[in-house]
Amino acid sequence: MALLELQNITAGYDKNVILKDLDFQVEKGELVSLLGSSGCGKTTTLRLIAGFSTPMAGKFMFDGKDYTQVPLNKRNFGFVFQSYALFPHMTVFDNVAFGLKMRRVPQDQMKKEVMEMLETVDLGGFENRFPKEMSGGQRQRVALARALVIKPDLLLLDEPLSNLDAKLRVKMRVEIRRLQQKFGFTAIYVTHDQEECFAISDKVAIMNHGVIEQMDSPSVIYNHPKTEFIARFVGFENFMDLKRTDRDGIYVLSDGSRIQAEGGKSGESFKACIRPEDISIVSDGTDAPNPLTGEVMVSTFLGKRNQYNVRTAIGEFEVSTDQESVYKIGDRVTLSMTPGKIILL
């Protein structure tokens, strides 16, 4: 059974419904990311799990118990805020000790645990500083230490790295992953950064308009998106309309030509997509699969690769290739799509 389970959750403010019949499950020890653009409901979901708000309808089960109405201070969940939310009037030590103080942990033990945790996040010797005397990355680690020292049953992170610069972001996400694997805690991580979330997560749930469109491991999402929204999100730029034929693996394009693709899908007509780097430009007359002729409209030099926008009979295609030969605007070219790289949606 899942450690955490949201069942038919509906939530929002006043008449504004943000989440509709949301179902979501997290297994013990997993790091699951909620990924989506702003306004998709990911933060609402996280705050609901934290107990900052209660759902309008639905049930929140945790470890087999109904947590829907459990007040936030009785949940024993750690929360890391985007703003860090460190107490400005307390030293680093007092910030980290706060949760233990509320739990009436004896003084000696509290001191030991706080110091150990500060060592773990590489902040030994900073215990007497105030938050305003520290850098963004250091504050971030204080916030992590404060949430982790209470040994939370669940760690919730709300875009914890978005206020850091790019280099530090990469460093901190490795750090978070390291801590998560060291302590084995279950965590839910909210972000709008696809790279960050793929790097850190066991599973990714992509949200759109208050609904989870797909929840899978990062590699499954990256290679086999289930919907057009997700395909666009993970870098598929080229979309085609297909119709089924009598033969398995053969489909008809909108201009009547045939295309070969792997994998079956029920239904008569559907969309297919392919990444720019999975299309190659071939010389005429070669026996390449799925040939498609067109005219180069835009040519962009990207350093290692060249990118072309090619107009064909079934629409414009974006192609990214590392071939040495360079094509000019107006050149007639033949594109080839490997059947295995065409994803049916």
Added chain:
Amino acid sequence: MLEKKTKIYWLFILPGCLFLAFFMLIPLFSLLFKSFVDEGGRFSLANYFALFESTYFKQVFLRSIRLSLTSTVVCAFLGFPTAYYISKYSKNKGVLMALAVFPMFTSPVIRSFSWMVILGKKGIVNDLLVKSGIVSKPIGLLYNEFSMIVGFIQLFLPLMILSLIGIMDNISEDLNLAAGSLGASRLGTFRHVVLPLSIPGLVTGSVLVFTGCLTAYTTPQLLGGTDTRVLATMIYQQAMSLGDWTQASVVAVVMIVVTIAVSSVINGISRKLNPTI
């Protein structure tokens, strides 16, 4: 380029500075000067020694401080929950803030007269007390320290509320949620987060209320009696009724010193309570 600009902008504050120099600094220093010379025109502390030997002055001095401190403490206790509610929970913040500062729109004279009507022998309070049988005949609620404190509180509570709201609005809701997620109850969150972070507002409010009470003239003049004089009314009495401008200057200097001293003591205490201010 930048330096040139800075020089020009400096001129903008010149009119204000000149105004203050003429109408505040010069009178203030002439006052100071007057209090430190004797009849022969030489420097002397005799005026101060004479003042502090007078039992009457000592009574007035202590009464002023006592009334101001009491009013400040009561304003803090009344203002804190009000400001907290308006800042964090109210849905019609603008309306409530307007209501809170509404008393400031009327003059202290009119407000004092209203209190005379309410607290007088035939006023509504005495009426209720007699009718309900708590007292057998009307009691004297007016022209004493009680009525002065009531007047002060009504006069200065808005300043306390406004100072507190200004600070409380800046306490991020995330901090309360963080405290809650770490296991703090509502009371614990209030005690460990809201209260210490509100101290700067409490300090500003207290200094404003205290100095306001200490220097107020109309309210103690109208709501106080002849045997409840405070520093401000004493200065008026010395200068206008008795024509003793030197004595009035000395009292004025004492009032200014007390104001500054109390403000710095309150600031010092707040720094101890919240070292990050």
